[in-house]
Amino acid sequence: MSPSPAAVVTEDRPAVHAERVQPAYRSPDRRKAGRPRPAWLSGTVANTVLFVAVAYALLPAVWLVMASTKNLADLFGTNGFAPGREFNLGANLSYLVQAEDGIYLRWMLNTIVYAGVGAVVAALVCMMAGYAFDKYHFRGKEKLFGLVLLGVMIPSTALALPTFLLASKVGLTNTFLGVFLPGLVFPFGVYLARIFSASSVPDAVLDASRVDGAGELRTFWSVSFPMLRPGFVTIVLFQFTAIWNSFFLPLVMLSDPKLYPVNLGLYVWNTTALSQGHPEDYLLAITGSLVSIVPLVLLFLSLQRFWRSGMTAGAVD
Template identity: 65%
Template sequence: MSEPTTLSAPASAPARERNSAGKLDRRPAPTTRKQPSALLSKTAVTAILALAALYTLLPMLWLIMSSTKSRQDLFATNGFAPGHGFALFSNLSHLFTTDNGIYLRWIINTVLYAGLGALLATVFSVAAGYAFDKLAFPAKEKIFALVLIGVMVPATAMAIPLYLIAAKVGLVNTYWGVFIPGLVFPFGVYLARVFSAAYVPDEVLEAARLDGAGEFKAFLRIAFPMLGPAFVTIFLFQFTQIWNSFFLPLVMLSDQKLYPVNLGLYDWYSSALSQGHPEDYLLAVVGSLVSVAPLIILFLMLQRYWKAGMTAGAVK
C-alpha cells in the first residue's frame, strides 16, 4: 500500500496564525504602503521656497532697476532691464529737492510716527502682557478676552471710528491724530503674555518679593531684562505696521506737511495718473525704494534678537 500523502499549502499563500481559541485567524494580512521618496519631498519644498523667493524679490528687483533709469527710459525699456544711463544719483537729488524737500519732511514724520510710537506701544504692551500673566486682579481673563477681540479687528475697520472720535476732541489733521492710535497694539499684549510665561519664572519673582521688592520693582529690575527678545520682537512688528500704515493717515490728515511717506508717495502717484505729471511717477518709484531702506536696515540690526524672540518656548 502506498503511504498517505499530505497536502501542503502553496508557497505563495500567506501563513495564517491560530488565535487563542485554536481557530484560524482570517483577518487579511497587513499591506505595506510605499513611502514617498525623500528626494521628491526635498524637490517639492525647494520649488515652493524658490517660488516664494521670486514672489518676494522680483518687485524689489523691479524697484531697484526702475530707480536707476531716467524718465524716458522708465517708460521705454523693460522693467527688469537697465536703462541707457545710470541715473540713480540724479533721481535721488531730484527726490530730496522737489517741493522744498517735502520728501525728507515725510520721512521725518514717519520716523516719529513709527519710531516713537512703536517704542511707547511696546513698553505698554510688555507691561500689560506681564500683568496678565503674573498678576492676579478681578476679571483678568475677561479683560484679556477683549484684548483678543481687538487682535481680530482689522486696523482699516477702526479708521472711521477713530476719525469720528478725533473730530470730537479736535485731533483731525494734527500729528496726534495719527500718533495716539499707534500706541495701542493688542497683538503686542498677546505676544507679551506668551513671552512672559516662557521667559520669566514664577520662582524668581517670588524670591524677589520675599526680599522685599514691590511689583513695579520686580518687573523693572527682574522681568523686563528677561523680556528683552520679546521687546525687540514686538517693537519690530509695531514699527513695521505703523511705517506701512496708509488708510488711517489718509482719513485723518489733509495737511501735506503732516503726511507719512506712504501717503506722500500715493499723492505723487495719483498726480502722475490723474493730472498727467509723469515726473511724479518717477518720484514715487525712487521714493518707494528709499522708504524701504530703513525697514531693511532695522531688521538686519535687530534680527538676532528677533529670531530669539520668535523661538521663545519652542524648546523646554
C-alpha cells in the same frame, strides 16, 4: 530503557505545533518602504514651491531697484528688469530730496517719529499689560483678556473711520496726535507679551525679589524686563512695520501735506502723475519707494538676533 514510539511522538508534537502557529515576522519599515511616495512630497515639488515664493517676494524689489536707475524715457522704453542706460540713480535721488522744497525728507522724518517712537511706546505698554495679565490675579482678568483677543481679530482698516470720528469730537483731526495715538494700541502685542512673560519669567524669581524687599515696579524693571527684552524687541519690530506701512488712517485723518507719512506722500505723487499729467512724479514715487524701504531693512538686519531669540522664547510655553 528506551522510550516508546508513542511517547516520542507525544513529546515532539508541541514543538511541531509551536513551529506551525508561530507567525512570520515582517518589518514595518519594509512595508512602508514598499509604498510609493506621493508626488507632491517630492523634493522637486517642494523646491518649486519655494522658488515661486522667493520670486514673488524678490521680483518687485528687483524691479524697484532697476526702475530707480532710469530716467523718464528709459522708464517707459526699456525692459522693466534692466537698469537704466545712463544709470540715473544719483540724479533721481537728488531730484527726490529737492522736490517741493524737500517735502520728502519731512515725510520721512514724520514716519520715523510715527513708527519709531510709537512702536517703542506701544511695546512698553504691551509688555506691562502682558506681564500683568500673566503674573497678577484680579477680578475679571480672563474676561478682560478676552476683549484684548477680540481686538486682535478686528483689522485696523475697519477701525480707521471710527477713530477719525472720535478724533473729530476732541479736535485731533489733521494733527500729529491724531495719527500717533492710535499707533500705541496693539492688542496682538499684549497677547505676545503674556506668552513671553509666561515662558521667560519664573514665578520663583519674582518671589525671591519680593522677599529681598523690591517693590512691584522695581521687580518689573530690574528683574523681569531684562528677561523680556527679546520679546520687547519682537513687539517693536511688529508694531514698527505696522505703523510704517499704515496708509488708510493717515489718509482719512490728515489734510496738511507737512504731516503726511511717507506712504501717503508717495500715493499723492503717484496720483498726480496719473490724473494731472505730471509723468516726472513717477520717478519721485519710484525712487521714494526705494528709499522708504531702507530703514525697515536696516532695522531688521540690526535686530534680527533679538527677533530670532524672541520668537523662539515665545513659541515655548
